[in-house]
Every structure is written in structure tokens, then in C-alpha cells.
Amino acid sequence: MKIGSLDIDRPVILAPMEDVTDRAFRQLCKRHGADIVYTEFVSAEALRRGVEKTTRKLIADPVERPIAVQIFGSTVESMTEAARIAESFEPDYLDINFGCPTKKVAGKGAGAALLKEPEKMAAITEAVVRAVNIPVTAKTRLGWDRDSINIIDVLRRLEDAGIQALALHGRTRSEMYKGRADWDWIAEAVRHASIPVIANGDVWSPEDALQMFNHTGAEGIMIGRGAIGNPFIFSGTRHLLKTGNLPSLPDFRDRIEAALEHLELSVQFKGERYGTLEMRRHYSTYLKGLPKVSVVRNKLVREESPEQVASILLDYREECEGYRREGKIGEYAEYLNDHSEKLVLNYKATSKHI
Ligand SMILES: Cc1cc2nc3c(=O)[nH]c(=O)nc-3n(C[C@H](O)[C@H](O)[C@H](O)COP(=O)(O)O)c2cc1C
Structure with a gap:
């Protein structure tokens, strides 16, 4: 998968997660084999206002490379300004969040809310691409709800706006984190894409990761909740992809x-x-x-x-x-089966996103 000068075969990527993917967790996942890591999302408005807590989220260490900084916002002005600030921290690429379903983001016209305004989404993206010299990517969902899935249209607009890859969570905004991620729709997007698609949603084990590659045909996959308390998922997946054999289970x-x-x-x-x-x-x-x-x-x-x-x-x-x-x-397998929604729903940070 190519993004700018990066070229990684079937990368297994740590998803951006607010309150989770801080420097410590990113470095832990990196040690355990994550190919690319993302920061937590960063508010463009807060960056622009110079809020220190927000600006600190842009700090990363060289060992984390390749790393993407993710920003969210609802206006061209705030997003271009935030993009330039983020670029000055020298991430490998910049990612735009068009997928966050929460009230505090989508309720203010950013994140997944832009799925309802594809023209504005494209305008923001185009302006951000023009504002920086590093590659720009985006992360989104299938659409606002099941009746308005518009990912193929959105993909085309974002490609035209100049993004270099699209991370796609196989749910709609209305589905939040319910049910299973729809990998068929991700496969459909891959078929229409001329840029790399990074498949995301419900990878809980190395076997899931391999299946996701095979099912969707995506060039990369991204793991979020499945990495919480389980950074071994990265090394395990790498092992499976490389050797075709199941990894030994962490005890x-x-x-x-x-x-x-x-x-x-x-x-x-x-x-x-x-x-x-x-x-x-x-x-x-x-x-x-x-x-x-x-x-x-x-x-x-x-x-x-x-x-x-x-x-x-x-x-x-x-x-x-x-x-x-x-x-x-x-056996670890028992733990793994348990390591699903129940565990994740208990996770404090997650509750904000549901
Ligand atoms: C606690 C938590 C925080 C999240 N924060 C972000 C975020 O900051 N930016 C983003 O694009 N997605 C965020 N997400 C969504 C994940 O990146 C991912 O798309 C989603 O969890 C589905 O992937 P998974 O099934 O592998 O967890 C968050 C998810 C969780 C559970």
C-alpha cells in the first residue's frame, strides 16, 4: 500500500481512538508490530485556538513512525489552519475524520455529519490537501444510515479532492458500534477505488484480520477495539500473513x-x-x-x-x-471470545462513543 513515499505490503494499522491511542499506547502497539499508528482525533478548532492539551496530542516520537495525525472540524478555515499546525509536527501523513458519530463531533457538523454534505466534505478535503505538503487521507463510514449509504459517491469525491487513501469503517453513522461491520460494502468500495482502501471494523483476532483482507480485497486493514488490552493482535496478524500459520497465543x-x-x-x-x-x-x-x-x-x-x-x-x-x-x-481462546463487545462496552472511554 502506497501513501506518499510510504510503501508497506498489507499494513496492519492501529485505528485512531480518543483517550486510547496516546503516545504510550501507540508505542506499545508499535513494539508489538503495528505497521502504522494514528493519533487520537484532534479538534481543529481547539488547535487553532492553541489549546495546550490539544496541541500536545500532536507530539510523537520517532519510534512511532510511520504515524498519521487525525484532525476533525466543520469549516474550511479551521481545517486548513489546523492542517498546517499539524504538519509542523511532521507526521508521515494527515488524516481527516469524516466518521465520528458522537454528538460532540457529528452534532457540530464535523465527523460523520459531513456524510450528509458530500460537497462540503469535498471542499474541506480539497482545501486541506492544498494547504499542506504531506499526504492527506480520510477515514469515514458507509453513510449516515442504511437508507442513505453513499460511500461510492463519497469515495469518488474524496479521490477527486486529492486524498491518497481512505480508511473505511463498515458501519453507518446511525449504527454507531451496533451489529457487525459490513465487510461486503467495504469490498464494494475497494472495487470502485483508484486509491488504497484501508478496511476497518470488527477485527478481533489475527484470523479475522486475514479474513478481512481476503473478503474485502483492501490493501490495508485497521484495528481499533481489538487492540485494547491485546497489542499481540498486531504481531499475531503479521505472523499469520507471513507464514500462513496461526500465531501462538499470548498467555x-x-x-x-x-x-x-x-x-x-x-x-x-x-x-x-x-x-x-x-x-x-x-x-x-x-x-x-x-x-x-x-x-x-x-x-x-x-x-x-x-x-x-x-x-x-x-x-x-x-x-x-x-x-x-x-x-x-x-486457554487464551476463552479470553479472546470474551474479549468482544461485552468487554469493550465496559471500557470507560468507549462509552463516550456509543
Ligand atoms: C474508544 C474509541 C475511541 C475512538 N476514537 C476515534 C477517533 O478519535 N477517530 C476516529 O476516526 N475513530 C475513532 N474511533 C473509531 C475507531 O477508529 C474504529 O473506526 C472503530 O472502533 C471500528 O473499528 P474496530 O471494530 O476495530 O474497533 C473510536 C473508537 C473507540 C472504541
């Missing part, structure tokens, strides 16, 4: 190790206190399905020092060794 040691790595990165970028507090919402995803997990979770969410948290996790790893010897630890 409790790998999962606890990933939680520790995540904690370390979180503290590195957010400081001891905030970095540790921020991690609280992640433990249940890393430890899901392990024996007596609620006891350890309760301990973890009371701690404020990273050393204490790390020591609880290491003790728990020892405890799990004991459970393993007694045959009380289930």
Missing part, C-alpha cells in the same frame, strides 16, 4: 508483561501519578478472564505509585503460575 505472562510495559510508557509520558492513575481503566482488559482477577484489580486501582502497581502485577504473575500448575488457567 498470562505475556498479558501481564504487556500491562507492565504499558504502565511504564504511561508513566514515562504522563508522570508517575497521572500515568499510574490513567492505567486504572486498562487493567481489566489485560487481565480479563484470569483467575480471581477482581481481587487483584481492586488492589491495583487503589495504588498511586507505579512501583506498587508493578509489584502487585508481579505477585499476581506468581499467583497465576500456581493456578497454571493446578490447571486452573483457561
Whole structure:
């Protein structure tokens, strides 16, 4: 798949996720094999006003490359100005969000709301493409609702406006995150596209990833919720794509190790206190399905020092060794089956998007 000077065969990409794909999580996914990572979406208006918290979202480290910055907004003026600011942070490319269904974005005429105004969507895109010297891509959904699926028209307009790739989540705005993503519509878009399409929606395992490539014919795929608490999905998918063999499944040691790595990165970028507090919402995803997990979770969410948290996790790893010897630890597959909507709906950040 080519975007500007990037050329990656069948890239497996970390999806942009607000409150999730910060520097720590991006770097974790990168270590575990993500080919490209995206920032959380960044408000064009806030960037333009110089809101510090927003501007900080543009900071990335060289190890994260290739990285895309994603911006959202509803006017040509704010989006072109934000695009130039984002470009000054030197991402590999710039992505425009035309898919966010939430009230705080779509309710203000940005994100998925622009699916109802394809001309304005094209005008914004064209202006952003002209405003910067880096490649511009877009991420969107199939349409506003099932009765108004307009992705083929939108694709053509965005191609004409100069985007270099389109990430497509196989749901409409009205569907939010309900049901299953419609991979048939993604395949249809791929058939009509003259630019790379990145397929997105409901990849929960390396097998799903391979199936998505095969089913849609997309040049790249993008994984969101399936990577939360499960960065192994990237290395596993790479292994499957390369060898045709299923990857070995991460066990409790790998999962606890990933939680520790995540904690370390979180503290590195957010400081001891905030970095540790921020991690609280992640433990249940890393430890899901392990024996007596609620006891350890309760301990973890009371701690404020990273050393204490790390020591609880290491003790728990020892405890799990004991459970393993007694045959009380289930197969990873059980965890994976559980790692679906139920788990994700529990995820604090997700609730804002549903
Ligand atoms: C917590 C959360 C935050 C999200 N934030 C963004 C975002 O900032 N920008 C965006 O384009 N999509 C966002 N999405 C949508 C995802 O990028 C992705 O399109 C969607 O989750 C479907 O893919 P999945 O089934 O692999 O999760 C978010 C999704 C979730 C669950």
C-alpha cells in the first residue's frame, strides 16, 4: 500500500481512538508490530485556538513512525489552519475524520455529519490537501444510515479532492458500534477505488484480520477495539500473513508483561501519578478472564505509585503460575471470545462513543 513515499505490503494499522491511542499506547502497539499508528482525533478548532492539551496530542516520537495525525472540524478555515499546525509536527501523513458519530463531533457538523454534505466534505478535503505538503487521507463510514449509504459517491469525491487513501469503517453513522461491520460494502468500495482502501471494523483476532483482507480485497486493514488490552493482535496478524500459520497465543505472562510495559510508557509520558492513575481503566482488559482477577484489580486501582502497581502485577504473575500448575488457567481462546463487545462496552472511554 502506497501513501506518499510510504510503501508497506498489507499494513496492519492501529485505528485512531480518543483517550486510547496516546503516545504510550501507540508505542506499545508499535513494539508489538503495528505497521502504522494514528493519533487520537484532534479538534481543529481547539488547535487553532492553541489549546495546550490539544496541541500536545500532536507530539510523537520517532519510534512511532510511520504515524498519521487525525484532525476533525466543520469549516474550511479551521481545517486548513489546523492542517498546517499539524504538519509542523511532521507526521508521515494527515488524516481527516469524516466518521465520528458522537454528538460532540457529528452534532457540530464535523465527523460523520459531513456524510450528509458530500460537497462540503469535498471542499474541506480539497482545501486541506492544498494547504499542506504531506499526504492527506480520510477515514469515514458507509453513510449516515442504511437508507442513505453513499460511500461510492463519497469515495469518488474524496479521490477527486486529492486524498491518497481512505480508511473505511463498515458501519453507518446511525449504527454507531451496533451489529457487525459490513465487510461486503467495504469490498464494494475497494472495487470502485483508484486509491488504497484501508478496511476497518470488527477485527478481533489475527484470523479475522486475514479474513478481512481476503473478503474485502483492501490493501490495508485497521484495528481499533481489538487492540485494547491485546497489542499481540498486531504481531499475531503479521505472523499469520507471513507464514500462513496461526500465531501462538499470548498467555498470562505475556498479558501481564504487556500491562507492565504499558504502565511504564504511561508513566514515562504522563508522570508517575497521572500515568499510574490513567492505567486504572486498562487493567481489566489485560487481565480479563484470569483467575480471581477482581481481587487483584481492586488492589491495583487503589495504588498511586507505579512501583506498587508493578509489584502487585508481579505477585499476581506468581499467583497465576500456581493456578497454571493446578490447571486452573483457561486457554487464551476463552479470553479472546470474551474479549468482544461485552468487554469493550465496559471500557470507560468507549462509552463516550456509543
Ligand atoms: C474508544 C474509541 C475511541 C475512538 N476514537 C476515534 C477517533 O478519535 N477517530 C476516529 O476516526 N475513530 C475513532 N474511533 C473509531 C475507531 O477508529 C474504529 O473506526 C472503530 O472502533 C471500528 O473499528 P474496530 O471494530 O476495530 O474497533 C473510536 C473508537 C473507540 C472504541
